[in-house]
Amino acid sequence: MKTCISDVTVLTMDDQSHVYPDGYVLFDESGIIQAGDGECPREADTYVDGCHGILMPGMVNVHCHIPMIPFRSMGDDCPDRLTRFLFPLELEAMTPELVYLSARYGICELLLSGVTSVLDMYYFEDQVARAGEELGIRAWVGETIIGQPTCDSKEPYGGLPLCEELIRKWNGHSRIHPIVAPHATNTNSPRMLREAYEVAKKYNVPYSLHVSEMDAEMDYFREHWQKTPIGFLHDLGVLSPGTIAAHCIHTTPHDWDLLAQSGTKVAHCAGSNTKAGKGISPVQEMKAAGIVVGIGSDGPSSGNTLDLFTQFRMIPSFQKTKYHDRSIFPAREILKMGTIEGANVLGAEDQIGSIEPGKQADLVLLETRSVNMFPVYNPYSAVVYSANAANVDSVWVGGRQVVKEHCLTETEIQKERGNLSAAMTAFQKKAQKYADII
Numbered sequence: 001m002k003t004c005i006s007d008v009t010v011l012t013m014d015d016q017s018h019v020y021p022d023g024y025v026l027f028d029e030s031g032i033i034q035a036g037d038g039e040c041p042r043e044a045d046t047y048v049d050g051c052h053g054i055l056m057p058g059m060v061n062v063h064c065h066i067p068m069i070p071f072r073s074m075g076d077d078c079p080d081r082l083t084r085f086l087f088p089l090e091l092e093a094m095t096p097e098l099v100y101l102s103a104r105y106g107i108c109e110l111l112l113s114g115v116t117s118v119l120d121m122y123y124f125e126d127q128v129a130r131a132g133e134e135l136g137i138r139a140w141v142g143e144t145i146i147g148q149p150t151c152d153s154k155e156p157y158g159g160l161p162l163c164e165e166l167i168r169k170w171n172g173h174s175r176i177h178p179i180v181a182p183h184a185t186n187t188n189s190p191r192m193l194r195e196a197y198e199v200a201k202k203y204n205v206p207y208s209l210h211v212s213e214m215d216a217e218m219d220y221f222r223e224h225w226q227k228t229p230i231g232f233l234h235d236l237g238v239l240s241p242g243t244i245a246a247h248c249i250h251t252t253p254h255d256w257d258l259l260a261q262s263g264t265k266v267a268h269c270a271g272s273n274t275k276a277g278k279g280i281s282p283v284q285e286m287k288a289a290g291i292v293v294g295i296g297s298d299g300p301s302s303g304n305t306l307d308l309f310t311q312f313r314m315i316p317s318f319q320k321t322k323y324h325d326r327s328i329f330p331a332r333e334i335l336k337m338g339t340i341e342g343a344n345v346l347g348a349e350d351q352i353g354s355i356e357p358g359k360q361a362d363l364v365l366l367e368t369r370s371v372n373m374f375p376v377y378n379p380y381s382a383v384v385y386s387a388n389a390a391n392v393d394s395v396w397v398g399g400r401q402v403v404k405e406h407c408l409t410e411t412e413i414q415k416e417r418g419n420l421s422a423a424m425t426a427f428q429k430k431a432q433k434y435a436d437i438i
C-alpha cells in the first residue's frame with residue numbers, strides 16, 4: 001500500500017543534507033519510493049496531510065536498558081546505587097513477565113517519541129525481542145553477560161549460553177537483531193570478554209558493552225593492568241567495526257586513535273553521564289578523530305526518559321560549555337548523530353537513518369502547531385532545541401504506521417500502564433528494604 005505524506009518540510013539527513021521545504025515522501029512497506037519538493041508526482045493509496053510539520057527519519061537510540069522502567073525515579077541522587085540497590089533488586093525482583101511488560105511499556109514510550117530503532121541490553125532479553133516484534137519497533141537486543149548471578153541465571157556468565165540461544169532464535173528477523181552484550185570491561189573476566197567476542201564473530205552480530213564509564217573501572221585498570229580500559233580491549237583484540245562502546249567518558253588521545261583505527265563505534269549518553277556526575281565525554285575529539293558517535297538515552301533508571309529530544313538538547317549544551325564555543329555542534333550535526341550516524345553505529349546505514357529512495361520507510365512527523373514550535377526559522381534547530389516528544393504526531397517503521405495523531409496504533413498506553421502497574425506489586429514490596437536510600 002503506497003502512502004504519500006505531503007505539505008511538510010522534509011529533512012532527509014542524506015549525504016548532502018537535502019531539505020525539501022514544501023516536500024513530500026512517497027513510500028510503501030518495501031521502502032521509500034520517492035521524495036522531493038511540491039506535489040506527490042504519483043498516485044498513492046493513502047495521503048497524509050503534513051500540515052506544515054517537519055518530516056524526518058526515525059530516530060536511532062544506540063544504548064538503552066528498556067526493561068528498567070520499574071526503577072525510574074528510584075534513588076536518582078543515591079551514590080554507588082549500582083551496587084547498593086540496583087544489582088541486588090534486579091537479582092531479587094526481575095522476572096520474565098516484569099521484563100516483558102516493562103519492555104512493552106518502554107517501547108511504547110520510544111515509538112511515541114519518534115525512536116524507531118533501539119539497541120537494548122538487559123536480562124531475559126528474549127522478552128524484549130518478543131515485545132519489540134509485537135509493537136513494531138526495530139530493535140538490536142543483547143542478553144547481558146556478567147560475572148555474577150543474575151535474575152535469569154544463578155551461575156555467573158549464564159548470559160553467554162542465553163545469548164547464543166537468543167541469536168539462534170532471532171537471527172535473520174527483519175526487525176529484531178540479536179547482538180552480544182557483555183556488561184562492562186570490569187564486570188567480566190578478560191577470558192569471557194574474548195569468548196563473547198568470538199560468539200559475535202561467529203554469528204556476525206554487533207558486540208556492545210559499557211566502556212570507560214565508572215571511576216572504579218578506571219582505577220581498576222590503572223592498578224591491575226596499567227592501561228586504560230580501551231587499551232585493554234584493544235590488546236584483547238575485541239575492538240572492531242562491529243564493536244559498540246557505550247559511554248567512553250574517560251578517554252585519552254591514544255584511546256581515540258585505537259577506537260578510530262579499529263572502526264569501533266561509540267554510544268554517547270550525555271544525560272546519564274552527567275546526571276551521575278561521571279563527566280562530560282570528549283565527543284568533540286572523538287568525532288574529530290573519525291569515530292562514529294551515536295546517541296543513547298541509557299536506561300530509564302539512568303536517563304529517566306527514553307526519547308532523544310532530551311539528549312539532543314544536552315549534547316550541544318555540555319560541549320559548547322566545555323569549550324566556551326557556541327559554534328561547535330550545530331543543530332544539524334546533532335540530528336545526524338540521532339539518525340544517520342546512529343544507523344551507522346548499528347551497521348544499518350544502508351537500510352535506515354535517512355530519507356532516500358530504497359531505504360526503509362522509518363519516518364517521524366513532527367507537528368509545528370504546538371505553542372513551543374512557533375516560529376520555525378531553521379528546522380534543524382526547531383527539532384534539536386524547541387521540540388520535545390509531545391510534538392511527535394505520527395511514526396512509521398518499515399512503512400507501517402505505529403503512531404497516529406499521538407496515539408499508538410497497536411495498543412493503548414493506558415492499557416500497557418495498567419498491566420505493568422499490576423505486575424510491579426511484588427517488585428515494589430521487595431524494594432521496600434531499600435526505602436532509606438531510594
Ligand SMILES: [Zn+2]
Nearest residue numbers: 210246298299
Ligand atoms: Zn547502560
